[in-house]
Amino acid sequence: MSAAPRTTVLPDRWFRANPDSAALSRPRLLARSLIHLAELDERIGFYEELTGTAADLRMPIPDFGGLELAAVGNMLLIASVRPFTDIQRRTAHSVIVPALTAQLKRLRAAGATVLEPPETILPGSRARVRYTDGTVAELVEHRPQPGELPRPSPRPAVRGAEPVLLVRRAVSASAFPAAVALYETALGTRCDTRLRLDGAFPVELATVGSLLIVGTDGPEFTRSADVGLALVTTVPLERAYGLPVPLDGIAPAGRHLVVLREGTLAEVWDGSVGLRPATTPGP
Incomplete structure (x- = not known):
C-alpha cells in the first residue's frame, strides 16, 4: 500500500x-x-x-x-x-x-x-x-509545496481592470534599440507596441510584455529616469489616485507624472496614444 x-x-x-x-x-x-x-x-x-x-x-x-x-x-x-x-x-x-x-x-x-x-x-x-x-x-x-493546490485570493472580487500597470524603464534615445532587443531576449517575447511621439524632445515608446521602455533625451529620461512604474489609462487618473507633478510643461502630449495616493511616483500615459501592453502571461 x-x-x-x-x-x-x-x-x-x-x-x-x-x-x-x-x-x-x-x-x-x-x-x-x-x-x-x-x-x-x-x-x-x-x-x-x-x-x-x-x-x-x-x-x-x-x-x-x-x-x-x-x-x-x-x-x-x-x-x-x-x-x-x-x-x-x-x-x-x-x-x-x-x-x-x-x-x-x-x-x-x-x-x-x-x-x-x-x-x-x-x-x-x-x-x-x-x-x-x-x-x-x-x-x-x-514550484508547489507537497500537497499545495492553486488557491485564489480570499479577498472579495474587484471591479474590471483599468488602468494597466507596467514596469517602466527609461533610456537615452541612442540606447533605445538595444534596450528593446535586450528585454525581448530577457522576457522571451517580442515587442507588442512601438511608437514615436514628435515634439521638442522626441520620445520613442515600446512595450515588451508588461515592460514600457521610454527612449528620449528629454525630461522623460533626464528628470524621471528613476521612475519605475507606468500606468496606461483613458481616465484622468490623478483626480482619483494622486496629484500631478509638473515637468515644466514640455512633456509630450498624453503623458504626465503623478504621485499616487500611497506615495509612489508613477508615469501616466493616456491610452489614446496607442500603447497596447500585453496581458499577464499565462499557460
Missing part, C-alpha cells in the same frame, strides 16, 4: 493562484515596492482598487529575512519588519520564470552577470542577475 503524499504546513495567509510557474508561457515581469510589513494589507487594497485586479499570491516567508510578498497584477509588494539591504533596494524588478536554470542560461548567453546563484526558498528557487544595461533583477521559479 503506497504512502499518502506528504503535505507541507504553509504559513498563515499563504495563497498562490498559480503555484507552479512552469505553466507560464513566458517570464512574468513585476514592478517592486519595498514597504514595512504593517503597510501590506493597505497596499494590497490600494493596488487592487487601482488596477481592478485581485491579488493572485501572498507568501509569508519567515525563514528568508522575515519577508512577506504579495502580487497584484504586475506589482510585487515586498514587506518586511527589518531594513532592506542595499541589493534589495538596487533591484529594479522581479521576474517569475517558468524554469530558473533555462532562464539563467538564456541571460548568460545575452551577457548578463549572475550576482547571486540559485538557492532554494519556500516558493521554489531564486537568483539575482545584472543585465548588460546595468539593471539588477531577481528571478524566482515557483
Whole structure:
C-alpha cells in the first residue's frame, strides 16, 4: 500500500493562484515596492482598487529575512519588519520564470552577470542577475509545496481592470534599440507596441510584455529616469489616485507624472496614444 503524499504546513495567509510557474508561457515581469510589513494589507487594497485586479499570491516567508510578498497584477509588494539591504533596494524588478536554470542560461548567453546563484526558498528557487544595461533583477521559479493546490485570493472580487500597470524603464534615445532587443531576449517575447511621439524632445515608446521602455533625451529620461512604474489609462487618473507633478510643461502630449495616493511616483500615459501592453502571461 503506497504512502499518502506528504503535505507541507504553509504559513498563515499563504495563497498562490498559480503555484507552479512552469505553466507560464513566458517570464512574468513585476514592478517592486519595498514597504514595512504593517503597510501590506493597505497596499494590497490600494493596488487592487487601482488596477481592478485581485491579488493572485501572498507568501509569508519567515525563514528568508522575515519577508512577506504579495502580487497584484504586475506589482510585487515586498514587506518586511527589518531594513532592506542595499541589493534589495538596487533591484529594479522581479521576474517569475517558468524554469530558473533555462532562464539563467538564456541571460548568460545575452551577457548578463549572475550576482547571486540559485538557492532554494519556500516558493521554489531564486537568483539575482545584472543585465548588460546595468539593471539588477531577481528571478524566482515557483514550484508547489507537497500537497499545495492553486488557491485564489480570499479577498472579495474587484471591479474590471483599468488602468494597466507596467514596469517602466527609461533610456537615452541612442540606447533605445538595444534596450528593446535586450528585454525581448530577457522576457522571451517580442515587442507588442512601438511608437514615436514628435515634439521638442522626441520620445520613442515600446512595450515588451508588461515592460514600457521610454527612449528620449528629454525630461522623460533626464528628470524621471528613476521612475519605475507606468500606468496606461483613458481616465484622468490623478483626480482619483494622486496629484500631478509638473515637468515644466514640455512633456509630450498624453503623458504626465503623478504621485499616487500611497506615495509612489508613477508615469501616466493616456491610452489614446496607442500603447497596447500585453496581458499577464499565462499557460
